[in-house]
Amino acid sequence: MAVTKVWIEEGCIVCNACETACPEVFHVTEDSCVIRAEVRPDGASDPNLASKLPLTASVGADLESQIIEAAEGCPVEVIKFEKV
């Protein structure tokens, strides 16, 4: 099992919980949360909401439990993901 894609819907309240749960993937900025450039094939750092690009290589498998923990721990449920 692996998470193939992860993105942030609108409505983040900048609580930092996701970065605490999985700092390799999530980075909380002053006004939102982004998916880190290091784990994306396009090297961009944004919520990945528009493009919903897949995670790079083995990231989604290696960090599956942490990504799901972050999504389940988001108080406003804006972290969405797909997995296989």
Ligand code: SF4
């Ligand atoms: S856990 Fe949810 S609300 Fe909190 S910073 Fe992350 S995306 Fe935003």
